[in-house]
Amino acid sequence: GGGGGSPFGAFLESFGAVPVGGFNMHKLLAGGEVVLLYPGGAREAFKRKDEKYKLLWPERAEFVRMAARFGATIIPFAAVGAEDGVNQVLDGRDLAALPIIGESIRKRASAVPQARRGVSASTSPDLEESFIQPLITLNAPQRFYFVFRAPITTTPDMAGDRAACDALYARVKGEVQGGLDYLLAARERDPYADLGRRLVY
Structure with a gap:
């Protein structure tokens, strides 16, 4: 979603991004718009060092329920490559635990509005949003x-139908995980996965 008035948020909004939340998703679907949603949100974007290509979705199937309300078609999507483009020196937990500056980092992160509230809020400490x-x-x-x-x-x-939505949510998540597994395996077979070979070619 958009960034709440920040320069980066304005940049995202120039590409059609909107602040994440049920209201905006409802408004877009009601208007017949296509919605690109990353269910893992900030928690998945700012992963820890041991979580490469791990899905960190919330427990509740709220986006599936919203999609069903409008009879929307869900197209699961997976991508591989971005998480290998960087090396995490310190993840959010490491930074928050630093002496002297750790407390300041935690305070700044806690001041950022949470995208998931109410029924969408995670009940698992491991899935709580982290803006570090x-x-x-x-x-x-x-x-x-x-x-x-x-x-x-x-x-x-x-x-x-909560049971139907929960089952559909699990199916969508399974499809995304299947896509990740497929791409990771395909990359292993790709003779041009390595930058050097691509440059020579």
């Missing part, structure tokens, strides 16, 4: 791999 950007160094440019999985249809009658 890791300290990184750049690796050699990586080749990016993308895959779109088979479309998944929804119907308005599913919106009121």
